[in-house]
Amino acid sequence: MCGLVTKSLQSNVKIDLVAAMEKEELFLCYQPIINTMTKRIAGVEALIRWKHPNQGIISPLQFIPVAEETRLIIPIGLWVLRTASSKLKEWHENGFADISLSVNVSAIQLQQPDFGEAVIKILYETGMFPEYLELEITESLLLESSLIAANNLSYLNKQGVRITIDDFGTGYNSLKYIQELDVSSFKIDRTFIYNIGDKVNKAIIDAIIKLGHDINIEIIGEGVETKEQYDYLKKKRCHKVQGYYFSKPLLPEEMGEFLKEYIKRKGY
Numbered sequence: 571m572c573g574l575v576t577k578s579l580q581s582n583v584k585i586d587l588v589a590a591m592e593k594e595e596l597f598l599c600y601q602p603i604i605n606t607m608t609k610r611i612a613g614v615e616a617l618i619r620w621k622h623p624n625q626g627i628i629s630p631l632q633f634i635p636v637a638e639e640t641r642l643i644i645p646i647g648l649w650v651l652r653t654a655s656s657k658l659k660e661w662h663e664n665g666f667a668d669i670s671l672s673v674n675v676s677a678i679q680l681q682q683p684d685f686g687e688a689v690i691k692i693l694y695e696t697g698m699f700p701e702y703l704e705l706e707i708t709e710s711l712l713l714e715s716s717l718i719a720a721n722n723l724s725y726l727n728k729q730g731v732r733i734t735i736d737d738f739g740t741g742y743n744s745l746k747y748i749q750e751l752d753v754s755s756f757k758i759d760r761t762f763i764y765n766i767g768d769k770v771n772k773a774i775i776d777a778i779i780k781l782g783h784d785i786n787i788e789i790i791g792e793g794v795e796t797k798e799q800y801d802y803l804k805k806k807r808c809h810k811v812q813g814y815y816f817s818k819p820l821l822p823e824e825m826g827e828f829l830k831e832y833i834k835r836k837g838y
């Protein structure tokens with residue numbers, strides 16, 4: 571499993587991050603996403619980690635901002651996509667043919683005029699169909715005003731790539747995206763799921779799911795840790811769920827085992 575330490579980063583981290591890619595210190599974990607209707611694994615989300623030589627395993631929450639600031643997120647993001655898409659290809663060939671791959675992308679990546687083409691090129695080179703890729707974007711001010719980002723997303727969408735709004739409900743302008751982008755799914759932010767016992771949070775979750783049903787957008791519940799949370803989302807017909815209740819993010823080998831075990835168990 572991919573344990574994470576959260577502590578303050580030392581200042582040499584920026585320099586270290588440059589070398590981290592070359593030294594192969596970055597690695598990916600994968601967390602399963604479950605379809606609540608079929609109870610099958612619908613896909614996996616790739617989540618990056620950094621095995622720092624003397625600071626242990628560093629969380630993306632800590633180094634992604636550094637990578638964005640230094641623009642290293644551009645090569646790192648392409649590395650994530652290439653690595654995850656090769657892995658998905660392998661799983662597809664091992665009999666898990668219908669699972670999709672979710673990859674987080676930062677607004678900085680979307681600002682690159684050639685981002686869309688670079689993504690398609692990687693998919694082509696790794697032999698993965700665009701229909702299996704879901705790009706997770708988090709709403710941000712940066713994204714809102716960018717024509718380049720919008721062009722990239724509409725190009726990718728035309729190629730068959732799906733767009734997910736991550737952490738839905740917490741951002742600055744969630745609802746505006748529905749009209750402006752061809753969004754396939756929303757991921758309900760896990761803070762809402764965590765506080766599902768609270769009346770207001772429950773109402774927000776209900777409203778997001780209803781919106782999804784009304785306008786034909788898939789809803790994914792993130793951070794599902796308990797049976798109660800899962801049962802509630804299932805009852806409300808939330809399409810997919812993801813969280814520690816099913817599995818923590820796993821190393822690729824562990825994810826491979828999880829897929830096999832899960833086939834034996836025939837779902838949840």
Ligand code: C2E
Pocket residue numbers: 601616617618629630631634647650674675676706736737760792793794795812813814815819
């Ligand atoms: P995210 O995309 O919203 O990913 C979900 C986060 O919630 C992950 O944290 C995951 O490990 C965690 N999580 C999943 N299920 C549960 C649960 O049941 N309970 C709790 N408490 N947490 C759960 P992680 O791996 O630390 O990633 C944090 C954020 O870093 C991600 O949030 C994403 O925004 C960013 N990130 C991760 N990998 C990448 C990447 O390759 N590129 C970019 N640009 N950002 C990434």
Ligand code: MG
Pocket residue numbers: 615674706736
């Ligand atoms: Mg995500």
Ligand code: MG
Pocket residue numbers: 674706707708736737
């Ligand atoms: Mg995210």
Ligand code: MG
Pocket residue numbers: 736737757759760792
């Ligand atoms: Mg999220």
